[in-house]
Amino acid sequence: MRLWFYLCILVVAICYTYGAFFDLTFLNNRGYMGPGFFPRVLGVTLIVSMLLLILGDIKKGTLFSGPQDSQYQDAAVLIGLSLTFGVVLMVLGYVIAIPAYLGATLFYFNRGKHVTNGVVTVAVPALIHFLFAGLLNASLPHGLWW
Amino acid sequence: MEIFDNLLMGLSIAITPINLLYLLLGALIGMTIGAIPGFGPSAGIAILLPVTFNMDPISAVVMLSAIYYGAMYGGTITAILLNTPGDSTTVASTFDGFPLAKQGRAGPALVMQACASFTGGTIGVILITLMAPMFALVTRSFGPPEFFLLTIMGILTLVALMSGNWILGLVSALIGFALGTVGVDMVTGHQRFTFGSAELIGGIHFIPVAIGLFGIGELFHAFYSGAHKSGTGGIVEYKNEERFWPTKKDFRESKFTMLRNSILGFCIGLIPGAGATVASLMAYSLEKSLSSTPKKFGKGEMRGLTAPESANNAASSGAMVPLLTLGIPGSASTAVLLAAFIMWGLRPGPLLMAENPEFAWGLIGSMYLGNMALLMISIFAIPIFVYIIKAPYRILAPVVLVVCTMGTFSVNASLIEVFIMLGAGVIGFVMKRFGFSPAALVLALVLGPMAEESLRQTLIISRGSFDIFLLRPASLYILVFFVAVIFSGVLLNACRKKTNFQGA
Numbered sequence: 001m002r003l004w005f006y007l008c009i010l011v012v013a014i015c016y017t018y019g020a021f022f023d024l025t026f027l028n029n030r031g032y033m034g035p036g037f038f039p040r041v042l043g044v045t046l047i048v049s050m051l052l053l054i055l056g057d058i059k060k061g062t063l064f065s066g067p068q069d070s071q072y073q074d075a076a077v078l079i080g081l082s083l084t085f086g087v088v089l090m091v092l093g094y095v096i097a098i099p100a101y102l103g104a105t106l107f108y109f110n111r112g113k114h115v116t117n118g119v120v121t122v123a124v125p126a127l128i129h130f131l132f133a134g135l136l137n138a139s140l141p142h143g144l145w146w
Numbered sequence: 147m148e149i150f151d152n153l154l155m156g157l158s159i160a161i162t163p164i165n166l167l168y169l170l171l172g173a174l175i176g177m178t179i180g181a182i183p184g185f186g187p188s189a190g191i192a193i194l195l196p197v198t199f200n201m202d203p204i205s206a207v208v209m210l211s212a213i214y215y216g217a218m219y220g221g222t223i224t225a226i227l228l229n230t231p232g233d234s235t236t237v238a239s240t241f242d243g244f245p246l247a248k249q250g251r252a253g254p255a256l257v258m259q260a261c262a263s264f265t266g267g268t269i270g271v272i273l274i275t276l277m278a279p280m281f282a283l284v285t286r287s288f289g290p291p292e293f294f295l296l297t298i299m300g301i302l303t304l305v306a307l308m309s310g311n312w313i314l315g316l317v318s319a320l321i322g323f324a325l326g327t328v329g330v331d332m333v334t335g336h337q338r339f340t341f342g343s344a345e346l347i348g349g350i351h352f353i354p355v356a357i358g359l360f361g362i363g364e365l366f367h368a369f370y371s372g373a374h375k376s377g378t379g380g381i382v383e384y385k386n387e388e389r390f391w392p393t394k395k396d397f398r399e400s401k402f403t404m405l406r407n408s409i410l411g412f413c414i415g416l417i418p419g420a421g422a423t424v425a426s427l428m429a430y431s432l433e434k435s436l437s438s439t440p441k442k443f444g445k446g447e448m449r450g451l452t453a454p455e456s457a458n459n460a461a462s463s464g465a466m467v468p469l470l471t472l473g474i475p476g477s478a479s480t481a482v483l484l485a486a487f488i489m490w491g492l493r494p495g496p497l498l499m500a501e502n503p504e505f506a507w508g509l510i511g512s513m514y515l516g517n518m519a520l521l522m523i524s525i526f527a528i529p530i531f532v533y534i535i536k537a538p539y540r541i542l543a544p545v546v547l548v549v550c551t552m553g554t555f556s557v558n559a560s561l562i563e564v565f566i567m568l569g570a571g572v573i574g575f576v577m578k579r580f581g582f583s584p585a586a587l588v589l590a591l592v593l594g595p596m597a598e599e600s601l602r603q604t605l606i607i608s609r610g611s612f613d614i615f616l617l618r619p620a621s622l623y624i625l626v627f628f629v630a631v632i633f634s635g636v637l638l639n640a641c642r643k644k645t646n647f648q649g650a
Contacts, residue, residue: 005576032606035331038598046320053313075370086568090561098548105544124545138556
């Protein structure tokens with residue numbers, strides 16, 4: 001997991017630096033710092049720092065150590081449900097997405113507590129609607145289909 | 147004596163029943179808004195601005211100002227209880243506030259933050275009353291070189307905050323700087339890393355990234371560590387809560403911390419653009435460097451909470467000085483207040499206090515009363531906020547995620563920002579898992595663009611010469627102060643090491 005995360009950052013840093021060198025100019029046409037000055041310095045420093053970090057971890061032998069996959073299971077389920085919530089929110093809006101997300105999450109993590117789960121699934125969306133739409137007059141996502 | 151006459155007049159205006167009602171209402175709404183992740187003072191004022199259209203200008207500005215400093219108070223509640231700063235100004239409060247809550251000292255932490263906020267706010271208002279004209283004259287001469295030096299001071303403060311593996315901290319900060327370069331280059335108008343997306347032209351906003359990294363990342367990490375399996379709240383172990391009120395030791399240790407950082411915060415708040423975020427960071431760093439036990443910072447040290455809290459509230463008062471006397475907003479929140487002033491036909495500037503004394507001094511008078519009201523509201527409302535940590539984490543977590551999502555969306559009505567928040571949450575979880583610093587990333591995201599822009603403007607003014615930093619008196623003074631701070635820090639560390647060595 002650690003190795004993959006480091007590699008992800010390194011790949012993004014290489015792409016960022018490539019963009020800074022090939023799409024952005026170092027100096028502008030009047031000879032002052034251009035839009036690429038900071039990104040180039042940042043990109044190169046980030047790549048060097050990541051390589052130093054990876055080398056250091058290889059030396060210490062910590063690069064390949066990590067917890068078992070089963071330890072990630074609950075966090076992975078919550079992350080999956082949360083990302084799905086974002087997509088459902090975009091497509092169907094908050095009226096459907098919030099109760100659906102709360103219902104699904106509580107069904108999985110708070111098993112057997114049907115009354116509590118039911119109350120939270122109904123009361124929280126109503127409170128959020130009252131607070132944001134009623135009291136604060138803030139905009140809420142209505143979805144693409146409405 | 148003229149100052150006191152004006153202040154009395156201001157207090158008499160602020161103390162009318164209708165203005166008092168608006169003041170209390172604004173303070174309550176501000177605290178509630180500040181406690182909602184994603185709603186900082188600027189978003190709160192902006193959303194409630196239309197509500198004040200039909201109000202008397204003095205009542206309206208009293209209410210909006212109460213929302214402003216109410217939100218400053220409220221933002222720390224989530225920073226302490228949920229590790230979710232409502233705004234960049236409360237990021238430093240999470241460093242020790244959240245560990246204190248985790249140790250079962252959520253109640254004392256919340257009471258002490260209310261006292262620190264009250265001290266900072268009150269000292270700030272006293273300083274506004276006494277020294278506003280003098281400070282306004284000094285900061286009027288500040289330009290890009292001074293801004294650059296101040297942001298660099300903020301960034302170095304950030305580096306000073308990194309402990310443990312410095313490369314992990316450096317990588318976190320560099321990622322933050324890199325994210326800060328996304329959007330239109332303000333000098334040339336060139337688009338950088340926007341990939342043709344209209345939503346990214348304005349850059350990556352701080353709020354979704356901060357909520358994602360701190361709040362959502364913490365939720366995911368708590369599920370990873372199995373906190374949701376316990377019967378009570380997993381964020382904070384409520385069963386460890388021994389007492390609600392702080393101890394005498396807490397007050398004794400923090401009294402000078404609050405005083406010195408209130409003055410520091412006010413001075414930083416006066417500088418347009420620097421604001422409460424830099425003030426809170428500098429206060430944290432100053433307190434850590436002055437402490438005889440710096441290793442306790444970041445692990446639940448009360449002074450690590452009271453220092454940034456008193457500084458950010460004093461800075462929010464300080465930011466009112468350039469707004470009232472120069473018409474220059476010192477922060478995002480005061481920029482929205484400026485829009486409100488203009489909406490009511492008032493033009494802040496050197497003549498505002500002479501031409502509209504009722505308005506200017508009524509506002510200052512209301513700030514005294516507002517701070518007292520907020521201290522009482524804070525302390526009486528704390529048990530309600532502490533109560534939320536009793537809820538089982540497996541129920542609280544999805545509710546917090548939904549509130550964060552709605553808060554993020556409603557700031558700019560942007561679904562892209564919702565996805566940025568969720569993505570930042572996943573990254574925050576992995577960063578926390580492998581020892582990276584989400585705080586360094588967020589702070590670099592805030593300070594990086596300021597540093598880049600001001601350096602480029604400086605070099606345009608000086609035609610590429612760095613001598614400008616030595617030739618301008620204001621920047622020279624900052625530079626000297628800067629070098630003195632670094633030098634004294636190095637000396638202090640050397641003395642401490644020598645003492646430890648001799649002690650061993």
